[in-house]
Amino acid sequence: xxxxxxNPRHLVRRRGQEARLRCSPMKGHSHVYWxxxxxxxxxxxxxxxxxxxxxxxxxxxxxxxSAEFPKEGPSILRIxxxxxxDSAAYFCASSLEQGRFQPQHFGDGTRLSIL
Amino acid sequence: AQRVTxxxxxxxxxxxxxxxLKCNYSYSGSPELFWYVQYSRQRLQLLLRHISRESIKGxxxxxNKGETSFHLxxxxxxxxDSAMYYCALSAHRDDKIIFGKGTRLHIxx
Numbered sequence: 452x453x454x455x456x457x458n459p460r461h462l463v464r465r466r467g468q469e470a471r472l473r474c475s476p477m478k479g480h481s482h483v484y485w486x487x488x489x490x491x492x493x494x495x496x497x498x499x500x501x502x503x504x505x506x507x508x509x510x511x512x513x514x515x516x517s518a519e520f521p522k523e524g525p526s527i528l529r530i531x532x533x534x535x536x537d538s539a540a541y542f543c544a545s546s547l548e549q550g551r552f553q554p555q556h557f558g559d560g561t562r563l564s565i566l
Numbered sequence: 567a568q569r570v571t572x573x574x575x576x577x578x579x580x581x582x583x584x585x586x587l588k589c590n591y592s593y594s595g596s597p598e599l600f601w602y603v604q605y606s607r608q609r610l611q612l613l614l615r616h617i618s619r620e621s622i623k624g625x626x627x628x629x630n631k632g633e634t635s636f637h638l639x640x641x642x643x644x645x646x647d648s649a650m651y652y653c654a655l656s657a658h659r660d661d662k663i664i665f666g667k668g669t670r671l672h673i674x675x
Binding site for chain 1: 572602664
């Protein structure tokens with residue numbers, strides 16, 4: 452089991468472009484979480500998804516950010532019209548089942564740099 | 567509001583000395599507390615959780631509800647303990663995890 456796979460590892464975009472970050476959960480995991488880590492900050496929860504459903508998006512900015520986890524394929528975190536403040540590391544985690552006692556397994560993250 | 571506070575950004579400890587990484591939380595209910603660790607060039611991984619009451623790699627952490635703390639301790643530091651440590655909280659009936667800002671532990675030879 453390769454674990455949670457995120458790609459790309461590094462992504463550079465110019466202001467105004469779109470950024471797409473991908474996350475393939477561990478085999479058999481149907482729960483995906485996205486976190487953002489700004490420089491000098493801890494990880495901040497963004498969104499929790501199950502297959503084809505957004506369960507909790509309380510940490511997502513209201514504009515420009517969206518996430519999906521289709522029936523087939525990886526989960527996608529999409530940032531439209533990127534700005535300098537979007538520069539951060541974005542981590543994805545997955546778990547086997549729902550519930551706060553289920554451990555979350557993390558990917559290596561995608562480091563997004565906005566020029 | 568749920569919050570996790572790690573007051574130290576950096577902690578330097580000599581090899582063989584005791585280690586204590588501080589963590590305080592703010593939550594009115596019964597939280598689930600975790601410590602995650604990120605070694606150099608590796609992904610974030612779960613170190614231990616309070617509900618399991620385990621000792622992992624010599625580390626322990628006790629939940630003190632009176633002081634709302636979950637400090638991570640190890641009696642004798644080893645060089646391979648150098649890493650970034652994150653304290654985290656999961657609230658009742660909630661699946662997201664609230665992380666602290668992390669403490670970088672540097673073990674001096």
